[in-house]
Amino acid sequence: MSAVEYSLADIWAQALKLKTVEAEDNFFNLGGHSLLALSVIEQIKLRLGWIISLSTFIQYPTIRELVTNASQPTAANSERLLIRMSKRGRLKPIVFVPAIGGMIFSYTKLARHLSANRSCYALQSPALIGQSVPETISLLAALYIETLVSELGTNDFHLVGWSYGGLVAFEMMRQLGTGANRKLVLIDSFLRPEKRTLPDEEVIFKAFVDDLLSQFGMQADMPEGISRPQALQALAARLFGAHANNGDAQSFEFIERMYHAYLANLQAMMAYQCGAADVSAALLFPTESNDTVAHWRDRVDNLEVIDLQGDHYSLLNDKNAAQIATATAAYLDQPAFVEQRADAGLQL
Incomplete structure (x- = not known):
C-alpha cells in the first residue's frame, strides 16, 4: 500500500x-x-x-x-441535504427519507443491496447541516421535494421511508401528486390519526438516546438521574469511540444536532394529520397490527401489505436488509409478482 x-x-x-x-x-x-x-x-x-x-x-x-x-x-x-449513496444502472432511482433522528445511516446496508442497477440517494435532516427544521411534516416534505427536483433535475423517483421517514415520504408523494409512475415503500411506519401531547424534555431526551443506540444494536442502559452533559459524553464515547471523551467538541455538537432533529421531528409527528392520497405504496410490516394496516388503507388508494419477521430496529441490519431489498425491488419493478406473494402471506 x-x-x-x-x-x-x-x-x-x-x-x-x-x-x-x-x-x-x-x-x-x-x-x-x-x-x-x-x-x-x-x-x-x-x-x-x-x-x-x-x-x-x-x-x-x-x-x-x-x-x-x-x-x-x-x-x-x-452543507447538503441530499447525499448520493450510489450511481449506477438505468432503473428509476430510489430516494431514502430519514427517520426521526435525521441521519442516513439506517439505510446504508439496504442501499448496498438495492444499488446494483439503480442510483440510490438519501436525504438528511436540515438540523444536521446547521439549518432550521420546518415545523410541520408538510413543510419538511415540500423542502425535500424542492431539493430533489433541483439537484436531480426530475421528479421521477421512488421513495423509501423507515419509521418516521415513511410519514414524510407519504406526504411527499401526496404533494407530488399523480402523473408519474412513482412508488412508495413504507418500512414499519406507524400512522396515528389522533393528535398527541408532547412529553416533557427529560422523557424526550431518554427516548432519543434509546432510539439512537437501538439503531446500532446497542443496549440503551444510561443510568437513571444522569445529567445531560454526562449523558452526551457517554453517548459520544459509545458512538464515536473513547477519543470523544477527551474534549471532542465536534462529537458533542453533532449529537446535539441529532437531538435537535429528533425533537423537531417528534413535534411535527405529534401534530401530523394527513388525508387520503392517490399513491401506490407497499407497507413492509414486521408484526400483525390491524389498526396500523387499517389506518394506512384509509389513506393509500393502492396499498400492498408484506409481512416481515423481526422487530423495529432489526429490520435494516445485515440479515434483514437483504430480504427487505428483495421485497422492495420486487414491488418497484415487478408489481404483479409482489401482489401474488403478498396475497399468499409473504414471510421474510
Whole structure:
C-alpha cells in the first residue's frame, strides 16, 4: 500500500478496533456505519489535511477506491441535504427519507443491496447541516421535494421511508401528486390519526438516546438521574469511540444536532394529520397490527401489505436488509409478482 493508504488503514483500524485493514476491505462490511464514518472523516482531515464528503466516503467504501477516485477531494458534504449513496444502472432511482433522528445511516446496508442497477440517494435532516427544521411534516416534505427536483433535475423517483421517514415520504408523494409512475415503500411506519401531547424534555431526551443506540444494536442502559452533559459524553464515547471523551467538541455538537432533529421531528409527528392520497405504496410490516394496516388503507388508494419477521430496529441490519431489498425491488419493478406473494402471506 502507498503511504496514504497505510495512513488511512491505520485510521480505519483504530476506528473499527481491528488489528489490520487491507486496501480492498469495505469499511461498511467491516462493521462501519455512517456515524463512525464521520469520525473517520474528521481524523483524515486532522492527520492528512484531506477533506472528503460523507457521500464520497459511501460511494468509495474501500481505501483503494477512495485514494484512486477521490484524490482531489472537495468540501465536506455537511452543507447538503441530499447525499448520493450510489450511481449506477438505468432503473428509476430510489430516494431514502430519514427517520426521526435525521441521519442516513439506517439505510446504508439496504442501499448496498438495492444499488446494483439503480442510483440510490438519501436525504438528511436540515438540523444536521446547521439549518432550521420546518415545523410541520408538510413543510419538511415540500423542502425535500424542492431539493430533489433541483439537484436531480426530475421528479421521477421512488421513495423509501423507515419509521418516521415513511410519514414524510407519504406526504411527499401526496404533494407530488399523480402523473408519474412513482412508488412508495413504507418500512414499519406507524400512522396515528389522533393528535398527541408532547412529553416533557427529560422523557424526550431518554427516548432519543434509546432510539439512537437501538439503531446500532446497542443496549440503551444510561443510568437513571444522569445529567445531560454526562449523558452526551457517554453517548459520544459509545458512538464515536473513547477519543470523544477527551474534549471532542465536534462529537458533542453533532449529537446535539441529532437531538435537535429528533425533537423537531417528534413535534411535527405529534401534530401530523394527513388525508387520503392517490399513491401506490407497499407497507413492509414486521408484526400483525390491524389498526396500523387499517389506518394506512384509509389513506393509500393502492396499498400492498408484506409481512416481515423481526422487530423495529432489526429490520435494516445485515440479515434483514437483504430480504427487505428483495421485497422492495420486487414491488418497484415487478408489481404483479409482489401482489401474488403478498396475497399468499409473504414471510421474510
